[in-house]
Amino acid sequence: MTQHIDAAAFDTGKADAFLDRVAGLVNDGAIAVMVGLGHRTGLFDTLAGMPLATSTELAEEAALAERYVREWLAVMVTARIVAFDPTRGTYSLPAEHAASLTRGASLGNLAVYAQHVGLLGQVQERLLTCFETGEGMSYDDYPCFHHLMAEDSAMTVTAGLFDHILPLVPGIDLRLEGGIDVLDAGCGQGHALIALAARYPRSRFVGYDLSGEAISHAAEVARRAGLENLTFETRDLTGYDERERFDFIASFDAVHDQKDPAGLIRGLKGALKPGGVYLMQDIGGSARLENNLDFPMASFLYAISCAHCTPVSLGQGGEGLGTMWGWETAERMLRDAGFTDVSRRVLPHDPMNVWFVASE
Ligand SMILES: C[S@@+](CC[C@H](N)C(=O)[O-])C[C@H]1O[C@@H](n2cnc3c(N)ncnc32)[C@H](O)[C@@H]1O
CATH class of the missing domain: 1.10.10.10 (Winged helix-like DNA-binding domain superfamily/Winged helix DNA-binding domain)
Incomplete structure (x- = not known):
């Protein structure tokens, strides 16, 4: 040419x-x-x-x-x-x-984030095929992904959990102290849930994730910590339909790369008891490319999207919304799922992510 x-x-x-x-x-x-x-x-x-x-x-x-x-x-x-x-x-x-x-x-x-650049290189050959065929990938195609992700969320989630993140949900500290049922949907290696279970012995915690490898790791850490108020289960959340089981559901960076994010959010809404709250952390970029030119680490996030989040969703037969699906899309899905009270915040220690608190 x-x-x-x-x-x-x-x-x-x-x-x-x-x-x-x-x-x-x-x-x-x-x-x-x-x-x-x-x-x-x-x-x-x-x-x-x-x-x-x-x-x-x-x-x-x-x-x-x-x-x-x-x-x-x-x-x-x-x-x-x-x-x-x-x-x-x-x-x-x-x-x-x-x-x-x-x-x-x-x-x-x-x-910790620099490790993602190496990971992009590791999947390059496989990704070339995806560009040609349009097919997706599986989490297993990414060596050490769950370990890397756990290190990542140790900084953005676990480190700020009690001082910055739980305070986003009015009254949740007292409810957790009193004893409630909690789900972490897409918990990965489960470090946030383990920290919560240790802090609130009267509450009961459940972690679901598609990855058997991540869940085995989480269960082993919980067992060694002697936590009896916590269970982990390998579970595909596609079509998730438990009814009114939890008082508080959280997901940390675990919605946009699923097969059916809108369906998952609807399922999580149905799994909340009356008065329950859903806390969702996800990437805080906009759904509109032109709004993301100055978003922190935007090119890095789109690269992760191209090489990981989009292919793993496509690999599950999903929509492939991508990492930068946008806070607008997330907020619309929350409202469409029936949440009438939805707030959105960005925390100073973590400018790449947005936090939604959704209830009613
Ligand atoms: C970006 S990781 C975040 C993991 C964890 N929340 C954290 O902060 O470290 C996304 C997680 O969603 C899980 N996931 C993706 N699709 C899923 C599905 N269909 N059902 C259950 N979990 C799924 C992945 O296995 C992965 O652990």
Whole structure:
């Protein structure tokens, strides 16, 4: 195919600037994969705990192979993430960088999200076929997905659960203390539900998820914690139709990539007892592409959508709404399901997500 170029209108300065941008993003994409690896290997945490280290000292401390650690360090130094003293051959992680790259980091650990970039690469070949055939994918096609997702929601959900998230639901703390029935729909590895069950021993908690692997992990963690007010069940929520069983239902980032999000929300409404409340966290972008140009990490979220959320919904025979299905779509589905009182909030610690509280 030949490309049509209007030589008179061609802006060389603009083309050169764009070329620089493309080169920069290829460089940054490679760095992002290595940042994810730095998290998985524990190299950021180890380096943060050492004021200065040679590659040999760091490799020893992290119990990793020095040759690989040295090459990873070269990426980090040229990316201006790790500082290097060439006279001593030592490396260090500035405290200001550790603040967003280490476990328990004060600003939130963005290296957790960088792992998604590596995951996109892992499914690239399979995705190419999907582009050609239109077919979907299964959660099993994504290595470590549930572990990665649990790390992600540990920051956006579990960390803020008691101080920021439960207060969105008026009176829920007292009701949980008194003893109510609670469902987490699409609970994944269930860490939020486990934290709730530990905090509120008089309430009874149920977690459903399609993934047997995620549910086994959740059940094992609950068993080790000795929690008896909590059960997990592998369950496909497509066509979910329990009636008036729960006082409080939550879903954390678990609606848009299902087979039938509208049907699920209707099912959850039916599963609430009179006076029950549904709390839904989902991605907070708009349904309109043009509104998302300045949405935080919009391109990243659309990339996750293209490589994960859309294919897993299509793979279930679903609509493939995508990650950026939009708060407008979510709100409409809540109202169509019969919720008459619907509020929407974005929390400061988590600008990518929106929280709906729906009742009546
Ligand atoms: C993005 S993950 C979120 C998991 C968890 N809520 C968290 O915050 O870590 C979405 C979850 O929805 C589950 N899911 C997708 N389709 C489902 C279905 N049809 N029935 C039940 N669970 C489903 C997936 O297995 C996955 O664990």
